[in-house]
Structures are given as C-alpha cells and as structure tokens.
Amino acid sequence: MQKSKEDFLAQINAVSKNTLMETLDIEIVDFGDDYLIARMPVTNKVHQPDGILHGGATAALAESVGSFASHIFIDTxxxxxxxxxxxxxxxKSVKSGFVYAKATFLHKGRTTQLLDIKITDEADTLISICRLSTISLPKAN
Structure with a gap:
C-alpha cells in the first residue's frame, strides 16, 4: 500500500524532533518529483535585533530544505x-508571517547534488536566493 502525501509529510517532519528544524519551527509542507517545500514562521525567535528576519535563520531554512531534498531522493x-x-x-526583509523555501535540483549526480533554493514570503515575493551543494557518501558496512 502506498503512503498518502499527508502520511509521508508527517513521517519526514517527525524526523525533525529535537533538531534545529524543530527549534526554528521549520516544517516540510509539500513535495513533488523534483522539488521540496518547507516553511518557517517569522517571529522574534528568528529576528535580528532590529526586528527583521535574520539571514542566518534564512540560511538554516535553505540548508534544511535542500539537505532534506537530497536525503529523500537517495537510497538512505x-x-x-x-x-x-x-x-x-x-x-528583501520580512518582519512577520511565514517564509517558504522551495528546493529544486540543478544537478542530481550519484555523488554530488546542486540545489537552487528560493525563499519567498506569503505573497510569493522573492526574499532570498540560495544555492546548496551536497554530497552523498556510502554508509559503513
């Protein structure tokens, strides 16, 4: 029996317990054959001292969604x-609401992957553009 999309999202979000993703309230919200989307609330927890979204939190969101995308598309x-x-x-700056990170592959090799990650706000305005390279390494036997 195949899992529903909702069951799969619940399963992959459960892996984030007790991690930075849980600390920042990052949640995987959608996926397809060639993309993965996560969202993060913009609250004072991820603000710079002047009340806007911290670039480090944005980078953490981007790396989380990109690494997760690489992870679910390989034989773990x-x-x-x-x-x-x-x-x-x-x-652009964001003060509140949610930001969304959509990771798509530019290169999906056997060993290395390159992902384009666009961060948008709730109005689909482009906030940040990120690139992430990942490597898939064999597990020890």
Missing part, C-alpha cells in the same frame, strides 16, 4: 547526505 539504506557549501543572497 546505503548513503547519507552532508552539506558541502551554501550561499545566500538576501533581497
């Missing part, structure tokens, strides 16, 4: 994923 019985490099260009 044989491989594990690690981030290699992340870049983030912040274009």
């Amino acid at each position: 019985d044989k491989f594990f994923v690690r981030g290699l490099e992340i870049t983030a260009n912040h274009l």
Whole structure:
C-alpha cells in the first residue's frame, strides 16, 4: 500500500524532533518529483535585533530544505547526505508571517547534488536566493 502525501509529510517532519528544524519551527509542507517545500514562521525567535528576519535563520531554512531534498531522493539504506557549501543572497526583509523555501535540483549526480533554493514570503515575493551543494557518501558496512 502506498503512503498518502499527508502520511509521508508527517513521517519526514517527525524526523525533525529535537533538531534545529524543530527549534526554528521549520516544517516540510509539500513535495513533488523534483522539488521540496518547507516553511518557517517569522517571529522574534528568528529576528535580528532590529526586528527583521535574520539571514542566518534564512540560511538554516535553505540548508534544511535542500539537505532534506537530497536525503529523500537517495537510497538512505546505503548513503547519507552532508552539506558541502551554501550561499545566500538576501533581497528583501520580512518582519512577520511565514517564509517558504522551495528546493529544486540543478544537478542530481550519484555523488554530488546542486540545489537552487528560493525563499519567498506569503505573497510569493522573492526574499532570498540560495544555492546548496551536497554530497552523498556510502554508509559503513
């Protein structure tokens, strides 16, 4: 029996318990054949001292959704994923609401992956553009 989309989302979000993703309230909300979407509430927990979304929290959201995307598209019985490099260009500020991170693959190789991650607000305004490279390494036997 195939799992429903809702069951799969619940399963992958359960993995985030007691992690940075739970601390920042990051939740995976949608996925498809070539993308994964997460959201994070913009509250004082992720603000800079002047009351706007901290770029580090944005980068944590981007790395979380990108690494998760790499993770769910590989054979996790044989491989594990690690981030290699992340870049983030912040274009606009956000004070409240939710931000959404959509990770799509630019390259999905056997060993390395390159993801484009766009961060948008609730009005679908582009907030940040991020790139994440990951590596899939074999698990020890």
